[in-house]
Amino acid sequence: MNTPHAATQPQYPLSGITVIDLSHVYNGPYAAFLMAMAGAEVIKVEPPGGEHLRSRGDMGGAAFAFAMLNSNKKSVTLNLKTEKGRGLLKELAARADILVENFAPGVTDRLGIGPAELHKVNPRLIYGSSSGYGKSGPYRDYPAMDLVMQAMCGIINSTGFPDQPPVKSGVALCDFSAGTHLYAAIMTALYERERTGKGRVVEVSMQDSIYSSLASNLGMMHARGADAPERTGNRHAGLGISPYNVYATKDGYVVLNAPGDHHFRSILDVMGRGDLKEDPRFLTRSSRVTNTEAVDELIEGWTRTQTKNAVAQRMIAAAVPCAAVRDLHEVMQDENMHARGSLQWIDHPELGRVVLPHSPLAFEGTERRPLEPSQAISASNDAVFGKWLGHSAEELAAYRKEGVI
Secondary structure, eight states: OTTGGGGSOOOTTTTEEEEEOOTTTTTTHHHHHHHHTTTTTEEEOOOOTOOOOHHHHHHSSSHHHHHHHHHEEEEOOOOSSSHHHHHHHHHHHOOOOOEEOOOOTHHHHHHHHHHHHHHHHOOOOOOEEEEOOOOTTTTTOOOOHHHHHHHHHHTTTTTOOTTTTTOOOSSHHHHHHHHHHHHHHHHHHHHHHHOOOOOOEEEHHHHHHHHHHHHHHHHOOOOOHSSOSSTTSSOOSSSSSSSSSEOEEESSEEEEOOOOOHHHHHHHHHHEEEETTTTTTTSHHHHHHTTTTHHHHHHHHHTTTTTHHHHHHHHHHTTTOOOEOOHHHHTTOOOHHHHHHHHEEEEEEEEEEEEEESSOOOOSOOOOOOOOOOTTTTTTTTIIIIIIIIOOOHHHHHHHOOOOT
């Protein structure tokens, strides 16, 4: 497909691919962001007042989250409740390769812009959608947000300490898992189109995408049945590894994990307790799991005498999986991610000097696509509807007057 300004773009894996992003908040926008950073031309279509995340930017830092997920996208507005707005969307879809949406199931069909209608104007279109529970099944019409999905999918019940109430994950696990899987589904369909010439509808539900992350918890339940604890705190979700925990230090916490017996022997060496290497309580993984309390007491008795970074440095030098528990400010300054270009400082026109993520997908031999700040709402209306679709200034003025754009 010909893309707006395609001639000026270097060759990235998705150069020449045009994406219409109708999605909002996290999961759909993240999938489209991955496409943008792989070189696709992404046109973000928002309602006249802006998408949900932009419209709640005055509360809880949502404006920053919007900037994270909408770099390198062109912003246009369309009132899809108007006939002319839907007509313009069909014009976009006719020239595009991919459309992404995460409305509730059935919404785009009711508007007359569902996959059946859009495939009439472009049979090669890859139509990707994501929802909480999917397009089929008894939960199809249930409302879904990340918090709700965490509850339905067992995440909340699995998180926290055994003697305390369950708690939600501190991050939006279900949204971003769905977004990653949506990207994968769309890329799979795009590959298929190279062989068949035909587009396809793909869908990803948040519920389906997160289930496999419960592997350790489900494994423990299968092995122990009713004896399996619902929550294991900071210990291994399947209680199959020891040590595996968060340990207090002089100035914070560290995590320490010994998946193999040799890792534990190295921990003993670092702590100066080589005398315990033949202690039957600590000799094998199974014996350590049986004596987890003793293992944790031994390790924390030592870590409390050290700083978190000192523990991490010494354990890492001994090839033991270990890390200091860092706060978000420390994470945003991470030297490894900045050195790789995974995090980058940019000057954002609305937010000022900020750190934003690039795509986790690195394509060797191709420089990362430069980060471009998320655009102000409707900033690309003239470029997309005018220069690309070919509508005149008079037509655009009429669309504005009628509330179409």
